[in-house]
Amino acid sequence: METYAQLVPLVVLIPLVGMLINVFWGARLGGRWPGIIGSTAAILAFIVSGLLYFYLIGNDYRAVVVNPPFLNAWISIPSGDMFIPWQMRVDTLSVTMMLVVTGVGSLIHIYAIGYMLGDSRYARFFAYLNLFLVFMLVLVTGNNFLMMFVGWEGVGLCSYLLIGFWFDKARGEGWKNSNAARKAMIVNRIGDFGLLMGIFLIFWTFGTLDYFTPGEIANPHLAEELALEAEHAAEAEAAAVEGEAAPEGEQAAEGEVVAEAAVIEGEAAPEGEQAVEGEGVAEAAVIEGEEGHGGEAAVVYTNNDHIPTEMLGVFGKTERLLEEGGHIVNFGPFSLPFETVLVLITLFMLVGATGKSAQIPLFIWLPDAMAGPTPVSALIHAATMVTAGVYMMVRSNVFYYNADLTSLIVTLVGAGTALVAGFIAIGQWDIKRVLAYSTISQLGFMVAAVGIGAYSAAMFHLVTHAFFKALLFLSSGSVIHGMEHGHHHVHEHGHGHHDDTPFDPQDMRNMGGLRRKMPVTYRVYLIGTLALAGIFPFAGFWSKDEILADSWLVGLFDNNVGGYIALGLLLLAAFFTAFYMWRQMEMVFYGQPRTEAAEHAQESGPVMTWPLVGLAILSVFGGFMNTPENVLGLDGIFGAHRFTYFLEHSVVHAHAAEFQPVIALGALALALFAFFAARTIYGAGHALVRGSRDPLAVRPETSPIWRLAHARLYWDETYFRLFENPFNRTAKFLADTLDWAFWHDYFHNTVLRNGFDALGQFLSKPVDLGLIDGIVNGIGRLARWLAGRLRGVQTGYVRTYAVTVLLGVVLVIVILLLPLFTQAGGG
């Protein structure tokens, strides 16, 4: 088990191999093989992640930094001060992300085998998906910000490729798709710029980009605490058992008994779990403290005090510098206090997060990103990639914890996004677009949780959201599939009139009554809805409630106004969440079929429905991994705050929130009321057909709400006026004048043709003209002839020139480096 951690490079390599196979042989294999290969790679990566999890369980959650055999000195300038190794980190946070990415990813891969079948670029699709896994896993396993950035850019690339995957669809759809891809790319560039600035600033301030150096303990407070507790536990045990020297090996098994004993002694009550966790550490601590108390292991440190400041990673260094206080960062012409620099770093990183995780003001790309195939929406744009910003901020919790101003801004951004996106979602007709805004809204919940310091709640919601949002997206894909099937059915059998209006299988107005047509999809969709709306006891209830409870506690006990703001906005957002989800249920599954396509919709095949069932199970039970204490005795069955205690080992400032019955019941009541409202408005008798107005729009008192929500609060239009339009005018000039008139008309028509003529001459003349001619006619003629030929190379074509320069570069480099090689070979 010790060596499991060394497997972590595999988690990246396996999908890479899968991708390569699909790139080179995928199309030739044909059939479902590319999908099977891609899914196998994802599943194997999941198994490796699972092994890493067991490694952590078996080794007191001790983080390990692995240097892959290659790439050790990834970026280093020997005489400069730059050394950035390619290190992979196995700790509780990265393993959590790995499990989510590969676990949910595997299910989505399997689903895609069925969903994408028949697509002309089937193999390419799975190559892209596996490439995405590669980059996403680089992002989460890296031990420094630069690796994170590599992954960050890589997943952005894959996102771009996959959003525009159907760039060649007919009837202008292809244009829309590739435009959506471009939008995502461009908007993300803004965020990436912010992240890059943050990384530069981190490097300038700390001189390193490592999170933690190997051997450093991420959370020394916890380690010390656990060591102390375990020591007490050992003593208590000795007292309790009275003289019966317990064999060392049994200590672990008796953790619970020990804990009780500790309670009796009036110590802070450690949970049974924790006592067991701390045990290994305790032994070492004992050696340090009292000698001869048994034990044989080498010294294990419980804090980082023995590591000099310059050897610490950025987070350890931050804590150390803040402890010492009064540090100043020098920027050449000016200098700033260390605390201010932290605020700047975190703000820059926040800009990065708003791009990748689709927060205000950069969220506009995500709804359009739904142009990609549905598995892509589920995997990249709901479950994993878009949570990278949250992961980054949780990873940097030390920064955020110590930057109050940024935390407040993060809270406002997150809670504001949650509300705005939730509001917009109630005014959409496209089934995937609703889910897209819902995703933005839920990401807002996570970001707001980071803002109020509830890092473990943010991660918890990230995980459960990955379950139920992937479920919802895949189910919606199943619905779309079924609708398309129904549409084809109608066309083939030719009943009904033939209308020319393009059929949109994603428009919820075309659906209705699918409950009977697609029973499995209906059930899992219902589960996803309940989980997302936060209905007890589904996964979303627990994670959403922890965020709400935490913001309440933060507001109440820390006098943090951000907590109250978050609570208010998020409750409102939760109301909208439940409302638009039930609206969707009513429009899609209940009532009567509103089109013939819906009439003839069919349930999808098992390769698509089984992953749905898997995700549905996770959505039901996923919340129990982190049940709070004292709720209906559930903590007795599942343990209390297990996920938080798990994360605590790598997230320094993670903490568990107490259960707040008032908040929980309030939120639950709110959600149920929203369900009721949606049922009343959209329920039977208010069927919405294409062309008719939404019930919300019909009522005069709610019509302004509808108008705003349906127009997406005019957000895109504002951006268009402010940024895009002026930019477009410039671009139009460049395109019309430079590109078209100059490049196409001039270069292609004039230069290219002449270039070919000249080339043709150059190729034919030397053959026509014998060499003898030249010699006979003397050296002057020869020179003249040569000159004429060389002149022929002068095509006037810029590309030719550029290639010549390139050849020249190769020539220069080869000549320069040749002696070096001969020297190396000879000596």
Added chain:
Amino acid sequence: MLFEVPSLESLNLGVTLPAVSLAFGVCVLLLADLLLVPKDRKEITAWLAVAGVAVSFVLNLFTFNNTDNEAFLGMFVADSFTGFMNIVILLTAFLGILLSKDYLKRAGIERGEYYTLMLMSAAGMMFMASANDLVVVFIALELLSIPLYVLAAFRVPDVKSEESGMKYFILGAFSSAFFVYGAALVYGATGTTSLPAIFNAVGTLAESGGSSAFLLLAGAGLILVGLGFKVAVVPFHMWTPDVYEGAPTPVTAFMSVGAKAGGFAALLRIMAMSLPAFTLADGQTFAAWQQTFWIIAALTLILGNLVAIAQSNIKRMLAYSSIAHAGYILMAVAASGTIGLTDEATRAALIYLLAYMFTNLGAFGVALAVERDDGSGTNLNDFVGLAKNRPGLALMMAVFMLSLTGIPLTGGFIGKWFVFKATLDAGLVALAIIGVLTSVVSAFYYVRVIVNMYLRDGEAETPGETQMVNWAVYIAGAGTLIMGIFPFLVTGLSDLVTVAASVVR
């Protein structure tokens, strides 16, 4: 943490005055053109520009051969090398202005920003000559290039001119990228961008070998590519004929000399001053990059001179001729790679540049006088009978052609003499032989111009007013002849240039 805040005194701004004053003059000129100069009297801007050049020239004479010659914490240096280079650059700018004045009026493109751009580029060249740090070299390179891109396309809406500017821009950006990459690799190998510091770091690198030497060599190669593009050496020369032909003729004249001066200034600084000690094995007497330069120089000489023969357009011919002359200067740069020969070879390159400056600008001046308003009249046949029509101009053209060939009693001969001598001293005998042979070949196309002017019957027309051009031609002719007849005037000046000692420590 890495830097200390520099004080104003430590910047030592005094030594930067020649270059900075020219840049300042550019700003003044820009504002004056905008606010003071009336629309119909744009020729005033020409005189303002001349005044700016003159001020810089005088300041340069004062600071020539400073003792405390480093500014901006060693990133900028103004030593005797800089001083000599500045003289070449400022004379180029001066003659360039004279050549432009009439032409702009005739071509109907008399716009104030022309001189602003030209002087801006000249300021870039001066910064290039003063750059003591790879970063500054790059900034200067861009400052030099970007105005030239604009100038090349200045004759809008003439399609040829637009094409010229666009081509120059695209390929220039391409080559700049190579330069930056090279600089990054050098930084990666040595950990510094400061040229003296690179010099010091190289000694230890050569002993260790390994990946650092690899990086340094590759970096040096890419820097050669980036700068080689600017000075137009084979195989990075392809843009030259097209751009020279398309650009307005005075701009061609200016850039054929100025860009070369700037590029060679940087090339000499980086290669001859920072990396001369970079040898691959103990006891080697030449730098590791010498062989590459040798080959490039030989290719440039052969191709430039051979292709020039086949040209029928005077501007294209002069373009290939300028490629060939870049080859001669590159011979000197290659020679500077031999240990102990740095100073001699650098002086040879400087003298050659000065002679080339006079001669080439003069030749372009005559071509300008023959060119018609619409840009035609640049064929070699348009020179037929010029001796009858404009005997003064024809005589000067003959002098320039002879000087370009390298006939004694002209500046071109003196330049070639020093370059060949340095090459022979460096032990590059084969390269010297190629140089001499190609000079002989070059006579073929240079003399053809003289034949056209004097020996063929015809009526050459010289349209339009060319008063300023005449002045420029006569000044250039005088410079060419004085250099040829009294070479000690120039060698005395160049003997002050001791680069090897000025940079080491």
